Amino acid sequence: MRLVINNVVLFVGIFCLYLSFSPPINAANGNNPLVAQACEKVKAKDLCISSLMAEHASKSADLAMLALISIKVASNNGTNTSFYIKKTLDTKKLEPAVEQNFQDCEDNYISATQQLDGAVSSLVSKNYKDTKMFLESAIDDAITCDNGLRKMPGNQLELPHRNIMFRQLCINALDVVLFLTTS
Numbered sequence: 001m002r003l004v005i006n007n008v009v010l011f012v013g014i015f016c017l018y019l020s021f022s023p024p025i026n027a028a029n030g031n032n033p034l035v036a037q038a039c040e041k042v043k044a045k046d047l048c049i050s051s052l053m054a055e056h057a058s059k060s061a062d063l064a065m066l067a068l069i070s071i072k073v074a075s076n077n078g079t080n081t082s083f084y085i086k087k088t089l090d091t092k093k094l095e096p097a098v099e100q101n102f103q104d105c106e107d108n109y110i111s112a113t114q115q116l117d118g119a120v121s122s123l124v125s126k127n128y129k130d131t132k133m134f135l136e137s138a139i140d141d142a143i144t145c146d147n148g149l150r151k152m153p154g155n156q157l158e159l160p161h162r163n164i165m166f167r168q169l170c171i172n173a174l175d176v177v178l179f180l181t182t183s
Contacts, residue, residue: 011023031053032061034061034062035053035058036050038063038067038176038179039052039054039175040074041179042171042172047172048172048175049072052066052070055072055073055158056059057069063176063179063180064123064180066176067123067177068120068182070172071135071173073169074172075117076112076118079113080162081162081166086161088104088157091117098152101148101152101159104144105145105148106157108142108144108145109141109145111138112137112138112141112142113138116135117136119134123177128180132174132181135174138175139167142166145163146160
């Protein structure tokens with residue numbers, strides 16, 4: 001639990017530092033046209049646009065900042081899901097197989113949030129190859145959690161839906177990074 005909190009604090013610090021040095025780009029209507037461009041080839045385009053536009057910093061962000069914001073959105077979602085898993089394990093009496101799935105997913109989410117922290121560090125240092133690798137690893141962690149959830153009972157709980165959202169946010173972040181590297 002402390003590791004997750006430390007990772008969130010590290011992420012927020014790096015994000016704030018990056019924000020302080022990034023140049024603003026303002027669109028006349030307050031919406032950044034780069035958001036639509038960055039999300040154009042993303043599979044979950046509506047989710048990409050809505051998740052980026054929900055972040056105030058996206059209104060004046062360049063492509064690199066939008067990539068960073070997309071990773072932040074995925075990381076925040078992963079942290080929230082990790083807290084949900086922990087709370088469920090601590091407060092609900094689960095069947096042994098379901099409890100094991102939740103414990104396995106808890107490990108996956110710890111790993112995924114660490115991978116997203118690595119993606120942020122790599123992106124800030126413009127090491128796009130490692131950024132992609134970290135994002136792909138976070139996606140793999142979400143897929144591993146999903147595979148375990150599909151095999152066992154427990155799909156009536158909220159975790160499968162949360163996991164699908166997390167995986168899609170990570171995929172969106174990867175797609176935005178890929179757009180950044182090809183622009």
